[in-house]
Each structure stands twice: as structure tokens, then as C-alpha cells.
Amino acid sequence: MTEAVLHPPHPQTGLWSWLTTVDHKRIGLLYGWSAFLFMLVGGLEALAMRTQLIVPNNTFLQADTFNAMFTLHGTTMIFLFVMPMNAAFFNFIVPLQIGARDVAFPRLNAFSYWIFLAGGLLLNSSFVVGALPAVGWFAYANLTSNAYSGLGTEFWVLGVQLLGLASLVAAINFIATIFNMRAPGMTPMRMPLFTWITLITNFLLLLALPVITVALVQVMFDRHFGTSFFDPNGGGSVMLWQHLFWVFGHPEVYILILPPMGMVSEILPTMSRKPLFGFSSMVYASAAIGFLGFTVWAHHMFTTGLGTWTTALFSGATMLIAIPTGVKIFNWIFTIVGGRFRINTASMFAVGFLALFTIGGLSGIMHASPPIDGHHQDSYFVVAHFHYVLFGGSVFGIFGGLYYWFPKVFGRMLSERIGRVHFWLVFVGMNLTFFPMHFLGVDGMPRRIYTYPTGMGWDTWNFWITIGAYLTGIGILAFMYNVWSSLRSGEKAPADPWDGRTLEWSIASPPPVYNFAKLPQVEARDDFWHKKYETKTFRPEPEHADVHVPNPSPWPLATGVGVGLMASGLVVSYVHMAAGMAVIAIGVAIVLLGAFFWSFEPFEM
Amino acid sequence: MSQAAHTEHHTSLGVDSRKLGMWILIASECLLFASLIVTYLIYSRKGLSGPHPQEILNIPVTTISTFVLLMSSFSIVLALAAIQRGDRKGFEKWILTTALGGLTFLGFQVFEFTEFVQHGLGLTTNVFGSSFFLLTGTHGTHVAVGVLWLLALYFTSRNGGLVKDAALKVDTMALYWHFVDVIWIVIFTVVYLFVYV
Numbered sequence: 151m152t153e154a155v156l157h158p159p160h161p162q163t164g165l166w167s168w169l170t171t172v173d174h175k176r177i178g179l180l181y182g183w184s185a186f187l188f189m190l191v192g193g194l195e196a197l198a199m200r201t202q203l204i205v206p207n208n209t210f211l212q213a214d215t216f217n218a219m220f221t222l223h224g225t226t227m228i229f230l231f232v233m234p235m236n237a238a239f240f241n242f243i244v245p246l247q248i249g250a251r252d253v254a255f256p257r258l259n260a261f262s263y264w265i266f267l268a269g270g271l272l273l274n275s276s277f278v279v280g281a282l283p284a285v286g287w288f289a290y291a292n293l294t295s296n297a298y299s300g301l302g303t304e305f306w307v308l309g310v311q312l313l314g315l316a317s318l319v320a321a322i323n324f325i326a327t328i329f330n331m332r333a334p335g336m337t338p339m340r341m342p343l344f345t346w347i348t349l350i351t352n353f354l355l356l357l358a359l360p361v362i363t364v365a366l367v368q369v370m371f372d373r374h375f376g377t378s379f380f381d382p383n384g385g386g387s388v389m390l391w392q393h394l395f396w397v398f399g400h401p402e403v404y405i406l407i408l409p410p411m412g413m414v415s416e417i418l419p420t421m422s423r424k425p426l427f428g429f430s431s432m433v434y435a436s437a438a439i440g441f442l443g444f445t446v447w448a449h450h451m452f453t454t455g456l457g458t459w460t461t462a463l464f465s466g467a468t469m470l471i472a473i474p475t476g477v478k479i480f481n482w483i484f485t486i487v488g489g490r491f492r493i494n495t496a497s498m499f500a501v502g503f504l505a506l507f508t509i510g511g512l513s514g515i516m517h518a519s520p521p522i523d524g525h526h527q528d529s530y531f532v533v534a535h536f537h538y539v540l541f542g543g544s545v546f547g548i549f550g551g552l553y554y555w556f557p558k559v560f561g562r563m564l565s566e567r568i569g570r571v572h573f574w575l576v577f578v579g580m581n582l583t584f585f586p587m588h589f590l591g592v593d594g595m596p597r598r599i600y601t602y603p604t605g606m607g608w609d610t611w612n613f614w615i616t617i618g619a620y621l622t623g624i625g626i627l628a629f630m631y632n633v634w635s636s637l638r639s640g641e642k643a644p645a646d647p648w649d650g651r652t653l654e655w656s657i658a659s660p661p662p663v664y665n666f667a668k669l670p671q672v673e674a675r676d677d678f679w680h681k682k683y684e685t686k687t688f689r690p691e692p693e694h695a696d697v698h699v700p701n702p703s704p705w706p707l708a709t710g711v712g713v714g715l716m717a718s719g720l721v722v723s724y725v726h727m728a729a730g731m732a733v734i735a736i737g738v739a740i741v742l743l744g745a746f747f748w749s750f751e752p753f754e755m
Numbered sequence: 756m757s758q759a760a761h762t763e764h765h766t767s768l769g770v771d772s773r774k775l776g777m778w779i780l781i782a783s784e785c786l787l788f789a790s791l792i793v794t795y796l797i798y799s800r801k802g803l804s805g806p807h808p809q810e811i812l813n814i815p816v817t818t819i820s821t822f823v824l825l826m827s828s829f830s831i832v833l834a835l836a837a838i839q840r841g842d843r844k845g846f847e848k849w850i851l852t853t854a855l856g857g858l859t860f861l862g863f864q865v866f867e868f869t870e871f872v873q874h875g876l877g878l879t880t881n882v883f884g885s886s887f888f889l890l891t892g893t894h895g896t897h898v899a900v901g902v903l904w905l906l907a908l909y910f911t912s913r914n915g916g917l918v919k920d921a922a923l924k925v926d927t928m929a930l931y932w933h934f935v936d937v938i939w940i941v942i943f944t945v946v947y948l949f950v951y952v
Contacts, residue, residue: 254772322779330766330775356779360787368794368889375878377885379794385803385882394790749907 162663170702172256173663177263178242179559181234188230188270193626195223197619200583204616206604216600217284218302222273224287225306228406229313230270232544236409237266237317239551240324240348242559246654246661247342249333249670251699252755254326257706257748262320264710269312272718276305286598288399291380291391294369303373304724308717311366314359315713321355324348333653335672339433342652342676343426346433347412350440354401354408357444362398365391374724389454396447404443407507407539408436410547411478414500417554418482420648421497422489425676428481435474435481442471452520453527461520468518472511479508495569496648499550502577506542510535513588528598531591537584549576549629556636557643561660565640568632575625582618586611645690651676657691667695700755705748712740771920777927781934784897788938791893792945795886799946802881808950811876813867820863821943824898827856828936831905831929839922846925847912853932854905857898864895887946894942897935904928 171177199219202211211219241259245252253259276282283306285293294303328349332341368379369391378384380391419426426432448456448464456464482504491497513535517523526532549572556564595608602608646655653670654661656678668691674680681688715737723730766772799808830852837845868888871877876884908928911917917924 255776318783322776322783325779326772326776330768330770330772332767334765336767356783357786360783361790364787364790364794371878371885371889377879377889378882379798379885384879385798385801387797390794390797394794397790 167702169707170260170704172252172260172700172703172706174241174245174253174256174259175559175661175663175665177259178238178240180263181241181266182238182559184267184270185231185233185235185238188226188234190626191274192223192226192231193623195219195226197623199223200616200619202600203602203612205613206602206606206609208601211600213600214284215282217286217598218282220598221283221286221306222276225273225283225310227540228287228402229310230273232406232540232548233313233317234266235548236351236406237262237320239344239409239413239555240320240352243555243654244324244345244348245327245331246558246657246665247345247652248328248331248336249653249666249672250327250331251665251669251697253323254331255323256700256755257703257753258319258323260703260706261710262316262323264707265312265319265713266316268710268714268717269309269316272312272714272721273305273309276302279305281305288395289369289391290395291369291372291388292382294373294391295381296373301721301724304721307366307370307373308721311363311370312714312717314363314366317355318359318363321352321359324352325356328352333666333670333672335670336677339430340672340675340677343415343429343432343436344409344412344652347408347415347436350436351405351408351412354405354440354443358398358401358405361394365394365398368394370720374720389451392451392454393447396450397444399450400447401440401443403536403539404439406544407547408440410503410544410551411436413547413551413554414482414503416652417496417500417550418485419676420554420650421492421494421500422486423492423649424485424489425651426481427484428477429675431477432481435477438474439471439478442467442474446471449518449523452523465518465520469515472515472518475511479504494553495564495566495573496550496553498570498573499546499553502573503543503546503550506538506546506580510538510540510542513538526591528596529591530587530595530597533597534584534587534591537580537587541580541584546576549573554648555654556633557647558654558659558661560637561643561658562636562640563643563647564636565632568628568635572625572628572632575628576622579618579620579622579625583615583622584618586615590615646678651679653678656681656688658693662695664695664697664699667691667697698754700753703748703751703753705744705751709741709744709748712737712742712744715740771923771927774923774927774930777930781930784934784938788890788893788941791886791890792941795890795946798882798886799949800883802883804881806871806874806876806880806883808883808887808946811871811874812947812950813870814947814950816863816867817943817947820860820867821939823856823863824860824936824939827853827860828933830856831932835922835925835929838917838925843912843917847909850905850909850912850925854902854909857902857905857932861895861898861902864891864898890942890946894935894938897938901928901932901935904931 168176168180198211199216202208202216241253279301281301283289283302285299285303285306289303289306293299294307328341328345368377371377372379372381372386378386380386380388382388415426415432446464446468448460449468452461452464486501513531517526517532517535553564553569556562590608590611593607595602595606602612643659645658647659648655656670657666670677673685678688716734719730719733719735719737721730722733766775768775830849834846834849834853837843837849871884876887878885878888905928908917908925
């Protein structure tokens with residue numbers, strides 16, 4: 151029986167309702183739209199590079215600008231596209247999957263979004279000022295010292311610091327939510343795999359981000375205050391940056407790939423009409439990948455003279471990760487085998503993920519061998535590897551997730567017809583772009599060069615790679631058209647368009663603001679499927695119910711603005727100390743006021 | 756089971772989400788301090804010039820400040836016990852004691868830092884100085900945030916506002932305070948005692 155409590159509804163329209171929202175579904179949408187827009191920015195940065203490289207000795211971009219493009223492309227795609235897009239799914243889907251009405255800390259949730267936006271705007275404001283970071287997305291010392299780089303690097307250092315903070319705060323939220331807000335009866339092994347993977351990924355964020363936080367503070371101190379953390383002239387070590395960065399950076403790549411793996415782990419069982427094969431082993435394998443991810447960082451440093459034992463141990467640990475990864479790939483394959491597989495755009499992206507991620511994993515396992523890596527390092531072979539796992543892996547998984555959950559989020563189906571066009575353009579384009587990069591690497595083409603001479607044997611491949619990049623871009627345009635036309639006039643989506651297995655499909659599309667009128671009493675894994683077909687006790691929810699939801703709040707936004715000002719003030723102080731200090735002071739004041747009002751605001755879950 | 760919002764929420768683990776959130780934050784803070792401590796361990800004896808640790812670190816004085824900080828962990832336990840049995844006056848006495856202990860510790864830090872600068876060790880003097888000040892400065896900032904929070908609890912109680920979930924809020928704060936204390940024990944060992952290793 152639902153005990154309804156009458157509450158006046160909060161305004162659901164208008165800019166202010168979005169700025170003060172604490173609803174996980176709206177925050178998920180904010181992350182999703184922002185991530186998509188930043189993806190377009192990162193895509194243009196890629197196309198700029200590929201246009202420069204389409205022919206040898208090209209003059210489309212100068213060297214400095216090219217360096218800025220690969221710096222911004224990498225940083226944007228990682229921190230402003232894949233991570234926030236994953237966060238969009240964590241936000242919208244996980245509370246629904248665990249039968250909750252919101253996350254553990256709704257205002258903190260909004261706060262993470264505003265910090266993320268501040269970081270993305272700060273990084274890209276480098277375009278407005280005309281000082282682009284050009285130190286690579288990994289910002290190796292001592293290229294980042296004042297001797298070798300200027301204002302542009304400030305935008306990178308402080309921008310990434312903000313972005314890291316956003317994800318760290320969000321991690322606390324998602325871990326607490328998954329631990330503490332599950333519906334009655336949802337024991338851990340009854341949680342959907344996407345929720346499990348969200349938990350593991352957020353533990354990785356929680357433990358990896360502090361390390362880069364420290365490294366970024368240290369490089370900021372070097373640049374602003376004259377310390378020598380990474381300056382050999384002052385007794386520091388450039389190697390320390392590499393270690394600290396990669397202790398974060400390696401778990402980071404698992405942070406990028408695990409959530410799309412989670413999405414695929416939902417799509418394939420649903421479309422195969424069969425439970426996920428080897429559910430427990432999937433949980434353990436994902437946890438093992440997360441844990442082992444912290445033990446392999448120096449495989450990014452095989453060519454730095456670490457010493458024989460160190461190199462060998464990291465090589466062994468890296469190869470070890472192939473085992474749980476292989477378990478997962480076989481489990482996905484065995485999910486499909488023996489089921490009645492439905493082919494649609496979501497499942498095509500999921501199967502595409504399997505093939506392309508495997509290819510990326512194979513090139514990865516090759517450079518787990520240090521002698522081989524000696525040849526791969528800094529060549530296009532590595533570029534091929536990580537784009538197969540990041541684009542073929544993460545991005546394909548994400549596209550699958552978008553086609554799968556779009557009906558739930560928007561109440562409309564995406565067009566299958568346009569979806570096929572999107573899929574094939576992106577599949578062909580991606581492979582045309584990245585497969586030949588293996589050959590370029592083997593033929594000796596280094597990374598991060600803004601041009602190349604003719605006669606190296608690289609001309610033809612570079613030409614076709616650029617064609618592939620443009621083809622991919624057209625595929626993205628097809629996706630955008632699909633979204634636009636489906637939102638306007640797409641087929642209305644029922645609550646359960648795919649005959650789903652998990653709880654998010656048991657409520658309306660889009661869900662009501664309170665998610666569940668009556669919190670489910672969970673009896674099994676894939677509880678919705680269980681109640682539809684095994685106990686046959688599923689009853690659709692009433693259309694409306696009066697359920698209290700937390701009130702909106704302006705304090706997350708205000709405090710977020712304050713933090714953004716503090717970071718921006720640090721950038722300003724690099725060129726004008728007094729003005730910068732003033733901006734920082736204003737930021738601190740706003741943070742203190744915002745935190746004060748936040749603490750004492752009446753707020754009920 | 757009422758779905759309306761009220762103070763006691765059912766949680767899957769049986770612990771309040773705010774306290775759980777503090778534990779989770781502490782996990783990430785462990786990694787933050789681990790990175791700073793590792794940097795210190797690498798750099799403490801690598802200063803291109805002096806002063807070096809054995810020349811400048813003053814164990815006797817730091818032992819006093821360490822003792823004060825550790826005792827403040829005891830006083831916050833007394834504060835928590837007081838609020839749990841509804842003794843508001845007792846709570847206010849002990850939470851203020853804790854805040855004063857934290858402030859005393861910070862006072863000692865300020866004294867030590869100024870002494871070091873006067874004896875030629877600043878933030879940029881050498882990598883020992885840089886890593887020492889960044890590590891202890893970060894810890895000191897955490898203590899300062901804690902002191903502000905303790906004083907906020909004190910004044911809220913004085914104004915009659917600490918009613919809802921009072922024990923939980925103090926418990927959550929105490930968890931943070933104990934963490935800051937434990938980190939100091941690690942720092943004291945690594946920075947001051949390891950000079951003799």
C-alpha cells in the first residue's frame with residue numbers, strides 16, 4: 151500500500167529549475183548533453199589534425215597548433231566526453247536499477263556536475279584567450295615547467311584539477327548510493343551488472359584521482375611558487391611526474407572502459423533473451439580488472455630505464471589482466487550463443503564493441519612485452535591500440551547504451567533506419583581510420599608529429615586514415631539527426647520496449663520524478679524478468695502518485711561557481727598576481743557562503 | 756512502511772549515509788596523503804643544499820604538539836559520549852576543548868614553520884623543504900577545516916540548533932577528526948622519527 155503524502159510539486163520547467171535541480175535524472179541529462187557537445191569539440195580537434203596529416207608537408211596547421219590539438223583532443227575526449235557520458239548513465243540508470251528514488255547525496259550530485267562544467271569551460275576558455283595547452287594530455291615534466299610552456303598549460307592544470315574533483319565527489323556519492331540505497335531484497339549479487347561496474351569504477355575514481363590531484367598541485371607549485379618537484383635543476387625528478395601521473399592514468403583507462411562494458415553486459419542479455427552468462431564471474435573479473443589496474447602503471451614507462459626487475463614485474467602484471475578480460479569476453483559470447491538474438495542498433499554496437507575491443511586488446515597485449523614495446527613506444531601503433539579500445543570499446547559501448555536506454559530517458563525510440571546508417575558509417579570510418587595506424591607504426595611513423603616528409607611510405611595510409619575520420623564525422627552527424635528527429639517525432643516508447651530484465655524497465659518511459667510509487671521488494675537477480683515470467687506477480691505502477699521528492703537547491707551551483715572562480719583565479723594569477731588573488735578571494739568567499747547556506751538549508755530526502 | 760521523508764531512513768548497510776560518506780571520503784584521503792608521503796620519502800634526503808632533516812627537525816617540540824592533537828581525539832570521544840546521552844553542556848565543553856586542542860596544534864605548526872624559515876628552510880629552498888611544507892601544510896589545512904567544523908558544531912549547539920541527528924553529526928565529525936589524527940601519527944613517524952632510521 152502506498153502511503154501518499156501531499157506535497158506541492160516543484161516547477162519542472164524553466165532555466166532556474168535546471169540550475170537548482172537535485173534530481174539524478176536531470177543531472178544525468180545535464181551530463182549527457184554536455185558530454186555530447188564536448189565530444190563534438192574533441193571531434194573537430196581530431197579532424198583538424200587529420201586534415202593537417204592528409205598529405206605530407208602540409209601547411210594547414212602550424213606545429214604549435216597541432217600540438218595544442220592533440221593535447222586538447224585527448225584531454226577533451228577523456229575528461230569531457232567519455233567520463234561525463236559514463237556519469238550520465240550512472241546518474242540516470244543506477245538509482246532506477248537498484249530501486250531507489252535518488253542518490254545518497256542529491257545536492258552533492260548537482261555540485262559535481264557544476265564543477266565538471268566549470269572545468270570544461272575553463273579548459274576551453276584557453277581558446278578565447280588564445281593560449282592553448284600544448285603539452286600532451288599527459289603533460290610530462292619538465293615540458294610543463296615555466297622554461298618550456300606558458301599560460302596555456304595553466305588552463306590544462308587547473309581545468310583537469312576541477313574535472314578530477316568533480317569525479318571524486320561523484321564517486322563518494324555513487325558508492326554510498328549503491329551500498330546504502332538498494333531496495334529491500336536487493337542483495338549484492340542481485341544487483342544488475344551495470345550497477346556492479348558503476349560501483350567498481352567509482353572505487354577506481356575514488357582511489358586514483360587523489361594521486362593526480364597531488365601531482366597537479368606539485369606542478370602548480372613549481373610553476374607559481376618556484377618549487378622543484380619536477381625540476382632536475384632544483385633537485386627534483388621528472389620521473390616522479392610520470393609515476394604519479396600513471397598511477398592515476400592507468401586506472402583511468404579502466405574507468406573509461408568498464409562502464410561501457412557494463413552497458414554491453416545489459417544489452418546483450420536483453421537482446422539475447424537470456425541471462426548474462428557467468429554473472430558471478432563477471433563481477434569477480436570486473437573487480438579483478440579494477441584491482442590489477444593499480445598494479446601496472448609503469449607499463450607506460452618501459453622505455454624510461456626503470457631497471458630489469460621493475461620492468462619484468464610490470465610486464466607480468468600487465469599480461470595478468472588479460473585473464474579476467476578474457477573471462478568477460480567469453481561470457482559475452484556465451485550470452486549470445488544459444489539465445490534468440492535480436493539484431494538492432496543497440497545490439498549491433500554491442501557486438502561491434504566485442505570485436506573492436508578485442509582487436510585493441512590484442513595490440514595491447516603485444517606492448518605488454520617490453521622488448522616489443524621498445525619498438526611501439528611513441529609510434530602510431532600505440533595510437534591504433536588505444537583508439538581501438540577507446541573508440542571501438544568505450545564509444546561503441548556508449549552508443550549501444552544510448553540506443554538501449556534512449557527510450558527510457560526520453561520516452562521515444564531512436565530510429566532504427568537512421569541507426570543502421572549511423573552504425574555502418576562509424577564502423578567503417580573507425581576501422582578505416584585506426585587499422586592502418588598499425589601499419590604506420592610498424593613502418594616507423596612517430597606519434598605527435600605535425601607533418602611528415604614524402605617518400606617514407608606513409609602517404610597513402612595517412613590519406614585514407616583522414617578519409618576514414620571524415621566518414622566517422624558524417625556518422626556522428628547521422629546520429630545527431632537521429633536524436634533530433636526522434637525527439638521531435640519518434641515512435642513513442644512504452645515502459646518496456648525491449649522486454650527488459652532489470653528494474654528500470656518496470657516504470658514509465660520517461661520515469662516519473664519520484665521513480666517508483668512503491669519501492670520494489672526484490673526477490674531475485676533480473677527481478678523484473680523474474681516477476682514478469684517466473685512468479686508472474688508484476689503489476690504496472692499507477693500513472694500518478696504523490697511522493698515527496700527532495701526540494702531543489704541553489705547552493706550546489708553557488709558553491710560550484712565559487713570553486714570555479716578559485717581555479718580561474720589561479721590561472722589569472724599566472725599573468726597578473728593582484729587580479730588573480732582578487733578572483734581567488736571572491737571564489738573562496740562564495741564557497742564559504744555557499745557551504746554555510748547548504749549546511750543549514752532544510753533538506754529532506 | 757512510510758515512504759515519507761523522516762529522520763530515520765532505512766539504509767541497506769544499516770549505517771547512516773552521511774557517516775558512510777565520511778568513511779568513503781577517508782579512503783580517498785588516504786591516497787591523497789599516501790602520494791604526499793611518497794613524495795616526501797623520495798625527496799627528504801635529496802636536497803641539493805641544506806638545511807637537511809636531521810639539522811632542522813625538532814622532535815621534542817613536535818612531540819608536545821603531537822600529544823595535544825592525540826589528546827584532542829580523546830576529548831572528542833568525550834564530546835560524542837555526552838551528546839549521545841543528551842548532555843548538551845558536557846558536549847559543548849568537550850567539543851570546545853577539542854577545537855582548542857586543534858588550534859594549539861596549529862599554533863605549534865605556525866611556530867615551527869616560522870622557525871624553519873628563519874633558519875633557512877623555506878618552500879623553495881630545496882626538495883626537502885618543498886615536500887615537507889606541502890605534506891605538513893596539507894595536513895594542517897585538514898586540521899584547520901576540522902577546527903572550523905568543530906566550532907560550527909559548538910556554536911550551533913549554543914544557539915540551540917543541534918537537535919536533529921545530533922549524535923550522528925558529531926559521530927561523523929569525530930570520524931574525520933580521528934582520521935586527521937591517525938594521518939599525523941604516520942607523518943610524525945615518517946618525517947620526524949625516520950631521521951634516525
